Amino acid sequence: MANEAQSRDMQVKGKQEVAGAEQTRPGPVFIPAVDIFENEDGITLMADMPGVAPNDVNIDVRENTLTLTGEIKPFESQDETDILVEYEIGQYYRQFTLPELVDQEKIDAELKDGVLHLVLPKAEAAKPRKIEIKTN
């Protein structure tokens, strides 16, 4: 399965802009692409946020709502002139409702190479427990 995915050629996917939610600051706001998967210990969320420095990502958990924001500081210097513009640069914003089973105190985040890696551990009570069947 891994080999199949890697031998494929990557396709251009335009960035998706956030609809509706208007920001106080001008400029485009994009929805980062995410992978969310669950195993026995918790939920892992990976989000593509290219251009965001580790200090400029903001993760906010409030009443089961997880909000991700990533800010991009302008990095082009003043004397640069555009020749070709194929993609736009803007902030990232996305919101998720967390299932109740997440232990909100123990959320762990890391941003590396423009990918946010968020680990949401399950609360002890929510971990699946194997039920032993007693036999006489």
Next chain:
Amino acid sequence: MITRRFLDFPDFAGRNPFEEMDRVRRYLDQVIGQADAGYRIPRAGVFPLVNLTETKENYILRAELPGVKGEDLDIQATDRNITISGQRTIEPDPNARYHRREREAGRFSRALTLPGEIDRDKIDARLTNGVLTLTIAKSEKARPKQIQIKA
């Protein structure tokens, strides 16, 4: 009565009706063109999308490659061309159950012709926060020269 009026329609009298259709098509193109101005349509359609800027001395090429490591990238340069190829790997967790899977993995290769000649020995490549930045020095010929005005 209606038929007569239709046939007497001044626009068609002595004119090629195809010309009229052409005019409508041009008008529609214009309207659609204006509507599209708000979106950025990927011009090349090849991953990765790039932004290119220039200063007096350099061309600066940027591409968003989140999660791609430097050793997985191959950058080649000739007199006027740059090729960026590589691979993005996402290791799937065999024990995981996916809720969402939007991120893509795979191979990519993109060739790009720059507007002027470059000095291929002076190319600086950096990968920071998932953005590749190539600073490509222009060749002596491609740099602008200030022209002095004699009094």
